[in-house]
Amino acid sequence: MSAGTDRLVAVDIGGTHARFVIATIGNDGTITLDEPVTLKTEDHASFQTAWEDFGRIQAGDLPKAVSIAVAGPVGGDVIRFTNNPWIIRPALVKEKLKVDAYTIVNDFGAVGHAVARAPETDFLHLTGPDEPLAAEGTISIMGPGTGLGVAHVWRDGAGSYRVQATEGGHIDFAPHDMIEDAILARLRRRHNRVSVERIVSGPAIVDIYATLARMENRATMEEDDRTIWQSGMDGSDSLAAAAVDRFCLALGSVAGDIALAQGGFGGVVIAGGLGYRIRDTLAQSGFAERFRAKGRFEKLMSSIPVKIITHPQPGLFGAAAAFAKEHLS
Structure with a gap:
């Protein structure tokens, strides 16, 4: 990833929908998202054809970087999705999508990045002491949906963090x-x-x-x-x-x-x-x-x-944050 590149496509792929957005990462690390586009996975034979459809909707050249949050285990030569028939071969991402840099992260790992990076205004207090999430230590994350996603974030108190997606x-x-x-x-x-x-x-x-x-x-x-x-x-x-x-x-x-x-x-x-x-x-x-x-x-x-x-698109925001951490830190 060349220095100064600050635009990428963030993608959040689930069983039913694939969400795409152009994300911009500012010099200060601030992440902003354009208007997301949601496509049905059943309407597309592969992730590549969905990517091409998103490109047509954008009516212009896409950024040369992508971060993909996937609903399923990440790693190995072939990534298979839990609830749709698409596959991704990481070794072919640059060639197939015509990008120079990419990140692939578990979908709930992406949510972990969102939790680590989102401002305090993106959280609604539920119970316990009404104070911000700790700047140092572990934060547990869980999300009931089609299944139950679980992850955790560890913060060092100096602005750095690590995300661990779990089962x-x-x-x-x-x-x-x-x-x-x-x-x-x-x-x-x-x-x-x-x-x-x-x-x-x-x-x-x-x-x-x-x-x-x-x-x-x-x-x-x-x-x-x-x-x-x-x-x-x-x-x-x-x-x-x-x-x-x-x-x-x-x-x-x-x-x-x-x-x-x-x-x-x-x-x-x-x-x-x-x-x-x-x-x-x-x-x-x-x-x-x-x-x-x-x-x-x-x-x-x-x-x-x-x-x-309460962030409206934590998966997309977190995918962009995961890319920034891997390529721009």
């Missing part, structure tokens, strides 16, 4: 009460091992809802997760509202467990569109109580600030 969403689920025992029992009929993302993710609301219905001997229609979330959030279905409350409790428990496991005592950040959409419900739910309920460590948990990141 923390696949740790074992630990029920907290009899209702969660029943949810676990339902899931165990389909899965020998039940991970936390089976309970703390967007689609998980279906099993939570069905468990509560069975406990009350209710006959319920087979509802999809979007319908349950909507009727639970708007209050039109009291059972769906109870399922949303139960989700918030479980999210609090898992967030506290992740903080303990990672040493995330400098702060915890809830990321992702789902966390943002239910922010008001989270604030009024039992999330905070469950987050703190760690026995002998309750006092420690009470000292941790918990935030929701």
Whole structure:
């Protein structure tokens, strides 16, 4: 990467959508994003054809640098996506995309970079002391969506940081009460091992809802997760509202467990569109109580600030930040 180059294409690729944006990195390190473009992965045979489509939309030459956040493991000769059929061969990125420099980062690793670089105004306080995330130490990050993304950021107190993406969403689920025992029992009929993302993710609301219905001997229609979330959030279905409350409790428990496991005592950040959409419900739910309920460590948990990141495009912002850290630091 030649000195002085400050424009790149940032890309955030998930199972359903690929988001593209032109990012500019200022001399002071400030990252600004143009208006993002969202393309459906199912409409494109490959990442390269989606890239070419974005180029046509821009109606001009694209920057000669790219940072790609991918929903799946990063590394090796071939990168495969978790929920779409695209592949990326890193050795061919420069040739295929006609760029001079590139970065490839896990999608939740990109969120970690966003948390590390975003201004304090991009965070909404949820629980714990109402103070900024620590400038030194570890910050835990988790994001319920289609699955459960988990990462952490370590800051040195002097402005430098490191991001570690993890597979923390696949740790074992630990029920907290009899209702969660029943949810676990339902899931165990389909899965020998039940991970936390089976309970703390967007689609998980279906099993939570069905468990509560069975406990009350209710006959319920087979509802999809979007319908349950909507009727639970708007209050039109009291059972769906109870399922949303139960989700918030479980999210609090898992967030506290992740903080303990990672040493995330400098702060915890809830990321992702789902966390943002239910922010008001989270604030009024039992999330905070469950987050703190760690026995002998309750006092420690009470000292941790918990935030929701409100940046509209943390994946794209974080992809640009990851590029800057790799090539411009």
